[in-house]
Amino acid sequence: MATFTNTALGQLTHVQGFEDMKVSNLIDPTTHKWDQNLLHGLFTPHEAELIASIPLCLNKVEDVVVWAFAPSGCYTIKSGSKFLAAEQFRSQQPSLTPNDNGLWRMIWGLSIPNKVHNFLWKACQNAILVKYNLQWQHILIEDTCELRKMEVEDIYHALWGCNQLSQIWDSVPSLSFSQSKTFPSIREMLTFTYEEQKNVELMASIMWTIWHRRNQVRTSSKDYLLSQVIHTASQALATFHDSISSASK
Template identity: 35%
Template sequence: MGFHDLAHFNDALLAKQAWRLLHNNEILFYKVFKANFFLNHSILEAKESSMGSYAWKSILHGLDVILDGACWRVGNGKSIKILSPMVDTMEEATVDCLIDEGTRTWNATMVDEIFAPQEAEEIKNILLARNEMEDSMYWPWEHDERYSCKTGYRFLKEDEVGFQVAENQDQEKGLWKKIWALECPNKVRNLIWRACRNSLPSKCNLVRRTIISEQSYDYYKEGNEDVLHTVWSCKELDGVWGANSIWSFRNQRCFASFSELLAWVCDHQRNPVLFAFTIWSIWHQRNQVRTQQTHRPLNHLSQWAYNRYMEFKALKTAPITSRPKSRVWWKPPA
């Protein structure tokens, strides 16, 4: 289904319920939980208790996801607590004490006295509404600012490894667009996309899914057969990639994954379409060998891939001849 971490996906689903309790206060779901668990205050101030149900404790766990990833839009400042005060007496203070209600601007003197210089500058750069309104929480990872399980899951995964969600999303989307824009057959594009997603049945992936127990490459037992090794770095492929000087960087650069290799090929304009045809020919020949079918020798694959590339290119550029339309004569009913 595409979920690499079911625990994070479960947390993203729970966060969806917490988001509903934050924003939909007219539905029955909100009214039931409000009456039982946070009657006199907001869900943001609700705490876990021994009397709470398993469902309530789970929703509070999802609320932590919202609090980590969501942002506040400052209105009157009465719902937003000050997280990093330098004054002990302001531990429970809210943002409204930093706003001059008469001018609807920040109290610059107070902000400078309470916060570190860098924090103070960031606070004073936040624009305030001219008229007083309620504070609102929004989800910055969606265009409509509403929480979704998809972006919640991605936020948890990227937060786990310490990268920014937006940056990785942009890079991934850019690579997918380049793949689907390749002028080659759909089966070739699909194979390249699967290789970038590390979803090809290489031996490493089959071991990970407990289908086989041996992940070393058939030719060299000391190496593990992952996707990149199977179609690019294996020594048996020296004759394939060495037949064309355009792939001379193979012995000069190292890549951590197939997606990194493809991105480099596209960015440096090393004929990504011919690259895709060559990858497909290598993978196809590998499967024929594995199933003991008639197959082409490795030293013929480079030329074969180039011929298929030129044939497809000629078909794409060939003029379309229109067939003359024959005139249809209708016979009147008897």
């Protein structure tokens, strides 16, 4: 008895006499379209409709084996090693737990641009390409901070913990606790800021600007002083809030 798994309906459809049947047998070899008579003869009307809704290629193309993790489509030892390293890296990242639901609701509830929402979410998932993560994936040789050459650039250090960033955070009274408090990660730091009813939206905008500045300095020859970060972040947040107010009128 052949068994077809119907994930859309959450049940199994059993068809006798078609043990060796393949998907290609359901396609008319002349028209290269689904064989409607066969579909409706083997499946329920709803199942047949679901299958028929799957688009098919009208041209007859030979199947080829492609390695999706290399531009050429061909497997190489280097691409295989990178794939395994990335898989191992992802498997060791903190996963979403029920206790994190409040943090996620807080992040997505902030009145900030979507790019900043996404940035915060990635930062809390340790999915930002700081030097530590890149070295772990064997993409970089060293993982030291550009500002503090002797310290490792992980996400917490790059956005908050680096001493060179204290001139930024200390200039905002409600966020000037970078020297007096340390946290295990960005998650705990954001949670503390929110629970203490401090300006999380400004903090988020500043962190995004710090990261943007860091990348600009690394990829271009233009000067982007740390002293410009607060003004840029504050102005961007104010412009966003003004646009929201104008749209609601």
